[in-house]
Structure formats: structure tokens, C-alpha cells
Amino acid sequence: MFQNTKCECGHQNPVGTVLCESCGKPLDEELLTDESALLEMRYDGVARRSQKANPHPIDRIWNFFSSVKIAVYLIIITLVGAALGTIFQQENTLINMTESSEFAAYYKEKYGTAGVIYHALGLSRTYESWWFILLLVMIGTSLVVCSLDRVLPLYRALSKQQIRKHLQFINRQQVVYAGPLKGDQEAWITELGKQLKRKHYRVWQEDGALLAEKNRFSRWGPYINHIGLIIFLLAVLGRGIPAWHMDQYLSLYEGETRQIPGTNYYIKNDKFTVDYYTDAELANNQKGTKVVKLYETKARLYACTESCDDPLNEPVLKEVVQHDIHVNSALSYKGLQIYQNSFQQRVRFISVHPTLTNKETGVQIGDFDLLMDNPAEKYDVGQYKLALIDYYPDFDLDEQKRPMTKTREPNNPAFVFQIKGPDTPADGEIYIYFAMPNEKSKVYEKLLNDSFKQRGDSSGRFAVSVENPVVDGKMNNIKYSEYTTFLNIRVDKAMPYIWFGAAISMIGLIMGFYWQHRRIWLRIDDGQLSLGGHTNKNSFGLRADVAWALGRTGIEVSPKSLDNRRNGR
Amino acid sequence: MGRYRKTIQYVILALVLIVGGYAVGNSLFSKSVVLKRGDVPPDFLLAGLDGGVHNLKEYEGKPLILNFWGTFCPPCRNEMPALQQQYEKWKDQGLELVGINLSEDKLTVESFIRQIGVSFPILQDKDKKTERAYGLKQYPTTFFITPKGKIQEVVIGGLLTEEEIESRVERLMKSSS
Numbered sequence: 001m002f003q004n005t006k007c008e009c010g011h012q013n014p015v016g017t018v019l020c021e022s023c024g025k026p027l028d029e030e031l032l033t034d035e036s037a038l039l040e041m042r043y044d045g046v047a048r049r050s051q052k053a054n055p056h057p058i059d060r061i062w063n064f065f066s067s068v069k070i071a072v073y074l075i076i077i078t079l080v081g082a083a084l085g086t087i088f089q090q091e092n093t094l095i096n097m098t099e100s101s102e103f104a105a106y107y108k109e110k111y112g113t114a115g116v117i118y119h120a121l122g123l124s125r126t127y128e129s130w131w132f133i134l135l136l137v138m139i140g141t142s143l144v145v146c147s148l149d150r151v152l153p154l155y156r157a158l159s160k161q162q163i164r165k166h167l168q169f170i171n172r173q174q175v176v177y178a179g180p181l182k183g184d185q186e187a188w189i190t191e192l193g194k195q196l197k198r199k200h201y202r203v204w205q206e207d208g209a210l211l212a213e214k215n216r217f218s219r220w221g222p223y224i225n226h227i228g229l230i231i232f233l234l235a236v237l238g239r240g241i242p243a244w245h246m247d248q249y250l251s252l253y254e255g256e257t258r259q260i261p262g263t264n265y266y267i268k269n270d271k272f273t274v275d276y277y278t279d280a281e282l283a284n285n286q287k288g289t290k291v292v293k294l295y296e297t298k299a300r301l302y303a304c305t306e307s308c309d310d311p312l313n314e315p316v317l318k319e320v321v322q323h324d325i326h327v328n329s330a331l332s333y334k335g336l337q338i339y340q341n342s343f344q345q346r347v348r349f350i351s352v353h354p355t356l357t358n359k360e361t362g363v364q365i366g367d368f369d370l371l372m373d374n375p376a377e378k379y380d381v382g383q384y385k386l387a388l389i390d391y392y393p394d395f396d397l398d399e400q401k402r403p404m405t406k407t408r409e410p411n412n413p414a415f416v417f418q419i420k421g422p423d424t425p426a427d428g429e430i431y432i433y434f435a436m437p438n439e440k441s442k443v444y445e446k447l448l449n450d451s452f453k454q455r456g457d458s459s460g461r462f463a464v465s466v467e468n469p470v471v472d473g474k475m476n477n478i479k480y481s482e483y484t485t486f487l488n489i490r491v492d493k494a495m496p497y498i499w500f501g502a503a504i505s506m507i508g509l510i511m512g513f514y515w516q517h518r519r520i521w522l523r524i525d526d527g528q529l530s531l532g533g534h535t536n537k538n539s540f541g542l543r544a545d546v547a548w549a550l551g552r553t554g555i556e557v558s559p560k561s562l563d564n565r566r567n568g569r
Numbered sequence: 570m571g572r573y574r575k576t577i578q579y580v581i582l583a584l585v586l587i588v589g590g591y592a593v594g595n596s597l598f599s600k601s602v603v604l605k606r607g608d609v610p611p612d613f614l615l616a617g618l619d620g621g622v623h624n625l626k627e628y629e630g631k632p633l634i635l636n637f638w639g640t641f642c643p644p645c646r647n648e649m650p651a652l653q654q655q656y657e658k659w660k661d662q663g664l665e666l667v668g669i670n671l672s673e674d675k676l677t678v679e680s681f682i683r684q685i686g687v688s689f690p691i692l693q694d695k696d697k698k699t700e701r702a703y704g705l706k707q708y709p710t711t712f713f714i715t716p717k718g719k720i721q722e723v724v725i726g727g728l729l730t731e732e733e734i735e736s737r738v739e740r741l742m743k744s745s746s
Contacts, residue, residue, distance in 0.1 A: 062578055099706060133596045137589035144581060237588065240595040259696060311616035311695060374674055390680040398643055402684075405641045408673055 009166070019045025022162050024169030024521075038564065039172040041534055046153040065138075065145035074142055078135045085126030088118050092128070095249040095341070095486065133237070140233040147226045158216060164209035165521045165532070173521075173532030175543050176564045177550065177557060181529040188553060189524070195549040196520065209523040219536070221512025228505025235497035246491035249341060253348045254481035257302070257317075260489055264308060265336065266317055270298040272343060272483040295340050296326040297485045301333055325487065341488040348372075349410050350479040352435045352466055356381045356419075360461045367467075370435070372410035384421035387428070391415055395434065395444070412436050414444075419462055430457040437469035437478070518542045539563070603704050608720050610635070610712060613699045615669065615692040618679060623692055628665045628714075632741045635712040637694075637705055639671035640681045644727025645709040649685045651731040655738055656689045662742060666690075671708060672697050713741045 005013045011022035018028045018040055026032055026039060039045070048066060055063060064070060088111055091103050107115035107124060122129055171178070181188060189210050193203040201212040239245040252258055252269035259266050275294040279287045299322070306316035323331035323338075331338040355367040366381040372393065379386040394406040395414035403414070413435045420428040430452045434441035452458040466477045516538050522531040531550075535542040543559040550557055604610060612625045636652060638645035656666040666689040670678045675693065682691055694700055703710070706725065713722040721741055 058578060058582065061582065128596050130593050130596045133592050134589070137585065137592060141585045141589070144585075148577075148581070234588070237592040240592050261698070261701070309614060311614060311622055311693070312620075375676070377676065388676060391674055391676045393674070393677070394641070398646060404643075404646065405673075405677060407641050408639070408671070 014047040016047030017045065018042075018047075019169065020166070021046060021157060023164070023166040024162070025166035026168060026172070037172065038174060039169065041173075041536075043150055043154050044157045046157045048149045048153065062145060062149075065142045066149045068146060071139070071142040071146055074135060074139050078132075078139060081126065081132055081135060084123050085132075088115060088124065090126065091124045092247075136233060136237065140230060140237075143226050143230050143233075147223050151220075151223045154219065158219065161211060161213075163204050163206040163211045163521075164523055167523070167525070167530060170521050170523065170530045170532035172564075173534050174539050174564050175520075175533035175535075175546060175562050177529070177531040177546065177555075177562055179529055179555065181524055181527055185524050185527070189522075192522075192549055192553045195552040196545075199545050199549065201518070201520070201545075208525075210521070212520040214518045215515040216517050218511050218515035219517045221508045221510070221515075223508070224511060225505050225508030228501045228503070228508055231501030231504060232498055233501075235494040235501055238494045238497065239492070244491075244493040246489065248489050250487050250489055251344075251484050252297075252487065253346075253350075253484045255350050255479075256481070259304075259315075260336075263336070264304050265320075265333075266302040266304060266315070267338065267487070267489075268300040268302065269485050269487075270300060272297050272481075272485040274343060274345075274483065294326060295343060296324055297340055297487065299323055299325050299331055299338065299487070301331060301336075301338070335491055335493060337490045337492070339488040339490065341486040343486060344484045345482065346484050348481045348484065349413060349435060350481055352479070353477040354433065354435075354464045354466045356384065356386070357463045357465065358461055359463050370415065372413055372435070375415070382421075384419055384424075387418045387420070389416050389418050389430075395441075410435075412441060414441075415464075417464065424459075429459055429462060431462050431464060433464040435466075435478075437466060437475065516541065518545065520546060533562075604712070604720055604723060606720055606722060609718055610714060610720055611702045613669075613692075613694075613702065615694060615699060618675070618682065618691045618693070623667075623690070625718075628667070629718055630716050631663050631665045632716055632744070633665045633667065633712075633714040634738070634741070635714060636666065636668045636709060637671060637700060637703065637711070638668055638709045639673055640677055641673070642671075642708040646681070648709065648727045648734075649687060651734055653685065653687050653689065654731055655734050658735075659738055659742065660689075664738065664742065667692060669694055669699060671700055713737055715741065715744045 005015055005017060005027070007013060007020035007023060007025055007027060009020060009023040009025065011020055013021050013027060018031065019026055024045070026045075028040070031037070031039065088107065091097075094103065094106060097103055097106060103124060104116070104119050107119040109115075111118065118124055126132055170176070185208065189205060189208070193205060193210060193212070196203055196212040199214070201214045204211045204213075246262065248261065250258060250260065250267065252267065254269055254271055257266050257268040273294060273296045274292065275296075277286075277291045277293045281293075282289070282291060300319055301321045301323075302317035303320050304315045305318045307313040308315050321331065321333045323329075325331050325338060325340045327340055330340075349372045351369055351371045353367055353369055356365040357363070358365060365384055368379045368381050368386070370379075375388055375391060377388050379388070390403075392403055392405040392414045393408060393410040393412075395412045396404055396406040398404045406412075415433045415435070417431045417433060418428040419431055432445060432448045432452070434445040449458060449460065453460040468476050469478065470476060516535050518533065518535040518541070520531065520533045520542075522529060524530075531546065533539075533542050533546050540559070543562045546562055547557050547559040610625065614622060614624045617623050634652075638649070640646065652666060652668075656664065660666070668687070668689060668691045670691060670693050672694045678691065678693065703712070709727060711724045712720055713724070715721050721744055722737060724737070
């Protein structure tokens with residue numbers, strides 16, 4: 001369909017123009033039918049950039065994203081999606097599980113049928129799901145396209161404004177004044193211009209017409225806000241780049257040093273502390289309950305300097321930083337953030353300090369240190385030499401009744417020694433030692449050593465045991481970790497960009513919210529003054545400006561009477 | 570400004586496709602390392618019980634069986650003798666069989682190997698690094714790797730009988746000829 005877009009003033013407007021770009025005469029058919037209605041001043045009535053008579057397929061895609069209506073729907077859908085993700089716990093917060101079947105079982109057990117559905121729909125991974133990311137990408141696209149399509153024509157329209165506007169344009173503004181003007185018209189206009197300048201307006205004059213304008217920059221606020229949001233969104237998507245983002249959990253018992261997977265760093269847990277409030281510190285209704293006062297991991301971070309990937313040698317570590325990690329106080333080093341996540345009360349042996357005794361004579365031959373992880377293979381105790389010939393960190397028997405270890409953790413460590421000395425056979429005597437000072441272990445220990453004796457591998461006179469294993473209810477001569485701490489290790493290189501985007505966005509918001517773009521047009525035709533004013537917000541302020549300037553030039557009006565919307569209703 | 574309008578449109582839509590495609594693709598095909606038939610297994614650098622350092626490249630050009638095992642895992646213990654027998658049967662025809670121990674103490678590993686009489690090379694994983702790189706879910710897991718360095722088969726859980734192992738070894742040997 002052919003649409004005539006040429007205005008009566010002779011200006012050729014693009015398709016979709018609402019108000020003539022030059023004189024401001026309404027062109028839109030709806031606006032022409034009711035001549036007293038207020039004008040639609042959005043984007044100053046210019047056509048959106050992509051509005052075309054014959055759209056190309058690419059233009060159709062472009063137009064889809066250019067629509068504010070579509071943008072609003074996208075935002076609503078995203079909000080609903082994001083809300084769905086908050087119904088049940090998300091998978092990435094369940095740090096002990098890795099497999100889909102484990103997660104499925106967890107949701108079934110914890111939330112029942114609803115949990116099964118939730119997990120099956122993939123809502124347990126809402127924020128990493130393809131559809132959520134796609135929505136974010138679409139919102140981002142919409143932001144770019146909407147802004148570009150509007151800001152460029154608006155910039156063009158505002159940078160070359162016509163001073164003399166069409167009468168209909170002036171009379172249909174939200175703030176209007178019309179009345180006769182006596183005396184020297186040019187002098188009056190100049191005087192009004194002066195008064196408006198005192199209110200910080202920029203004033204342009206053209207025979208019998210005037211344009212005053214203030215705070216145009218606030219119109220760019222929304223677009224600057226959008227630029228900030230685009231940077232923000234791109235930064236969020238940037239977390240998908242592997243080197244930009246790390247979020248993993250590491251468990252460390254007290255005294256343990258572990259490599260942070262994927263980095264050159266090692267972290268050590270020197271000590272973990274959990275402190276509870278005493279009853280005196282608690283409110284009456286909390287007395288007797290355990291309220292945590294402090295979770296703290298005394299941590300050291302090391303960087304590997306030598307033989308880092310050498311499997312034969314222990315890595316050479318250099319301490320780079322030491323920090324007491326507690327809630328809201330993360331260890332931070334070169335972009336690496338280490339947070340306290342949780343803890344577990346779990347006794348884990350580190351080393352024991354046993355004594356070798358001759359049971360027959362009752363003589364203590366000597367004592368030695370025995371590590372639970374990578375124990376040494378040879379020990380010199382008095383005149384005797386002990387060789388460690390087998391080690392089961394978590395002792396058990398397999399189906400064929402052979403000794404084995406149940407797990408890789410030293411939950412019930414058993415050490416098999418070959419003892420050689422001046423009074424032993426040439427190939428020594430065999431002794432099995434259980435480090436755990438509990439009854440069950442000691443029964444096993446006796447049983448097995450008796451069987452060695454029967455086999456003739458042992459005379460039965462030696463004993464390896466910890467002296468005074470329990471003192472005041474605490475283990476003695478035994479080094480152990482009481483707590484295992486769980487640390488959350490994060491790298492988020494996108495964070496500075498997120499802050500930068502957020503700051504730009506804030507600047508845009510402030511520009512748009514705290515200042516208003518105000519414009520006043522007037523023209524005098526045969527002694528009749530017509531004045532129209534427009535602002536994007538706070539029309540009360542604009543009316544006050546107009547009434548004040550008119551008052552200074554001899555036309556007394558009340559600000560209220562300038563409100564065109566009141567007259568219309 | 571109309572001159573560049575089309576170009577700008579195409580550039581922006583292309584950027585959206587690239588950035589968006591990357592982000593969405595990332596979320597679609599991400600996370601879990603599950604190795605399957607046809608994949609190239611990740612390299613490793615591990616200490617062997619022989620005192621040397623070994624990597625995957627050493628075995629290139631030969632059919633290779635990688636067996637991840639631990640003394641704490643009964644099916645691993647049970648299939649060890651069968652693996653040893655198969656190794657003896659096929660090693661002259663070029664089969665390489667490597668056992669990667671699941672981050673246990675050297676002493677524990679050596680003592681078990683001695684008991685069973687294993688003669689194929691045993692490497693030691695450290696802090697579960699290689700295990701994680703191979704995306705192991707269950708023990709034992711055995712990878713059958715062709716001379717070209719591609720995975721032919723992944724067997725999760727114990728193979729137990731010699732026949733079961735043998736049929737797979739035969740298939741692997743065939744692929745190499």
C-alpha cells in the first residue's frame with residue numbers, strides 16, 4: 001500500500017513517522033481524527049529506524065527484536081523462569097553429588113513426586129539450561145536492537161529542531177497557553193527568552209517564534225542504561241569461557257595440603273574451628289540450642305615453583321598468602337577467591353606415636369612416628385629395625401578372607417611390620433598393628449597376631465601400641481583431625497565487567513530519573529500568542545517554569561491553568 | 570546514515586548468532602567428561618611402580634587396554650588374575666595392558682601386586698587427577714584403545730571372567746591388523 005509521507009511543509013518523512021520531522025504537524029491518521037487530543041510525543045514522533053514499507057526477511061527478524069512489546073514478554077518469561085528455579089534447591093549447590101542418578105534420587109527423597117517432576121523437567125539446573133541462556137541472549141539482542149532503532153532517529157530529530165512549529169503541534173502539547181499579545185512582539189519574545197535563560201534554558205529565536213530547551217542529555221539516560229545492561233549481560237555470558245570462571249569445592253582435613261584442581265596452587269588447612277554461643281550470650285528462647293558463633297579455617301595458599309607436574313617428586317611449594325577464612329572473609333589471591341562453605345565433624349587420623357615393647361620382659365624398646373598417608377617403609381627403634389611390608393588404611397577382609405582395605409581413607413588403619421633385631425630369626429618376625437584405639441580393632445589385632453604366632457612367623461613377644469592412648473577423654477600420642485572443612489574455590493574474571501556494566505547502567509538511570517528534558521515552543525500569529533511545552537516527566541516543574549517566565553514578562557497565569565490535560569477532561 | 574544500515578544490521582545479527590550460539594551451545598553440550606567409543610582419551614603423566622614416568626603417547630601404535638583399579642574395590646581385585654592371564658597370552662602379539670591404580674599408597678599397591686603376581690605395568694594416579702580426567706564413575710573401568718589412539722570400548726564394572734575379557738581383546742587385536 002502506498003502511503004504519502006510528504007508533509008504540507010514540504011518535508012519528506014520516512015514511513016512510520018507520527019509527527020512531521022520538520023514542522024511537527026501530526027501525520028498519523030489516528031492523531032488527525034481528533035484535533036483536540038494530546039499529541040503522542042514518544043521519540044519526538046520520528047519513525048523507528050527499521051520501519052519499512054517492504055520488509056526483507058532479515059528486517060522481519062530485526063523488527064521482532066525491535067519491538068518493546070516483545071521485550072516486555074521476554075522479560076516476563078525470564079522472570080517466571082528464574083522464579084521456577086527457586087522452588088527447590090539447585091543442583092549446583094549439592095556439592096557432594098556429581099551424577100544425574102544421584103541428583104534424581106536426592107530430589108525424589110527430599111521433595112517426593114514434585115521433586116521427581118522438577119528434576120525431570122530440568123528445573124534443577126534452571127540457570128545453566130539452554131532455554132534460560134537463550135532467553136538472556138534474546139533480551140540482550142532486544143536491548144541492542146530496540147536502542148539502536150530509537151536512539152539514532154531521536155538523536156537526529158533533537159539535533160536539528162525546527163524553531164517554528166505547526167500550530168496543531170503547539171496547541172496539542174501537555175502544557176499550553178494561548179492569548180492575545182499587545183505591544184512590541186519581538187521585544188517581548190526577546191525578554192521572555194532572557195527570563196527562560198535565567199532558568200537555564202537554551203533559547204533559539206526566529207521571527208515571531210521561539211524554542212527553549214533544557215536538559216536534553218537526560219533523554220540519553222535510558223540508552224546509556226541499556227549499554228550498561230548489555231555489558232552486564234555479556235559479562236554474565238562470559239562466564240561460559242572456561243578460563244573466566246571456576247566454581248569448585250575442596251574438602252580438607254586439618255593439616256591436609258591439596259592441589260586446587262586446574263591451577264598451580266595448593267591449599268592447606270592448618271586448623272578448623274567451630275564455635276558456639278554460650279547460653280549466657282543467647283536470648284531466652286534460644287538457650288540450650290547450638291547457635292554457631294564462628295566457622296573458621298586457618299588456611300595457607302601455596303604456589304608450586306618446581307617439579308609441579310613431576311609424578312616422581314613432591315612439588316616444591318612456596319607460601320604466597322595466609323588467611324583465616326570465615327564467613328564473609330574469603331581468602332583472596334590474584335583473582336582466586338576461597339570461601340568457607342561447610343564442615344563435617346569427622347575424626348581422621350594423621351599420625352600416631354606408638355611404642356615397641358617386649359611383652360616378656362616388659363621392656364619398652366623405643367617409640368616412633370607413623371604417618372597414615374604414605375608412611376615410611378623403614379623405622380629404627382632401639383636395636384631393632386622395623387620394615388613396613390603392608391598397609392591397609394581401612395582394614396577389612398575380602399570374600400576369600402584376604403586382608404584388604406575397604407576405602408582409601410584411614411578409617412581403620414592396619415600396619416604390617418617385619419621386626420628384625422639381635423634376637424629375631426634372620427627373616428624377622430611379623431606383627432600387625434591397628435592404630436585405632438578401640439576394642440574391635442584391638443580384638444582383630446590380637447586374633448591376627450595369634451595366627452602369625454601359630455604359623456611360626458612370630459614369637460608373640462613383641463607389641464606395638466600407643467602409651468596412654470586416652471587421657472581425659474582425649475586421644476593421646478595420636479595426631480588427628482577433628483573436622484573436615486569444605487572450601488568453595490572461585491575464579492570469576494567476569495566480575496569487573498559486571499561491576500562496570502552495573503555502574504554504567506546506574507549512571508544512565510540517574511541521568512534519566514533526576515533530570516527532565518523540557519522544551520517550550522511559541523509562535524505569534526497576528527497578535528495571538530500560542531505556547532506549548534513538553535517534558536518527559538514532572539510536567540508540574542515545566543508549568544512552574546512557564547508561568548514564572550510569563551509572569552516576569554507581564555502575563556500573569558497560574559501554573560495549574562496551563563495544564564492541557566485538565567482542560568481536555 | 571542509511572548507507573550502512575544493512576551492514577550494521579547484518580553485523581549485529583551475526584554477532585548475536587556467534588555470542589548467543591556459543592553461550593547456548595555451551596549450556597547444551599557441557600560438563601561431564603564421559604568418554605565413549607571413538608573418543609581420544611586424555612593424556613596422563615604418571616609414576617610407575619617400575620620407578621619411571623609414563624604417558625599415554627608411549628603406547629601409540631599398539632593396541633592398549635587401560636584398567637583403572639584399586640585394592641579397595643572387590644571386582645577390581647577379582648578380575649586382576651584374569652587380566653594377567655590375558656596379558657601373558659597376548660603380549661607377544663603386541664598387546665599393551667596398563668593398570669592405573671586409583672590414588673592409593675605405593676606400599677598397599679605393591680603388596681597386592683606381589684600377591685597376585687601381576688607382571689603388566691602399574692601406574693599410580695595421584696589425588697584422583699587422572700581418574701577425574703577420564704570421568705570415572707565406577708570402579709573398575711577398562712578402556713580398550715586401538716593403535717590409532719581411539720577408544721574402541723569402555724567397560725564399566727568388573728569383567729570377571731577370562732572369556733569376557735578375551736572376546737574384547739580379540740576384537741581389539743583385529744582392529745589393529
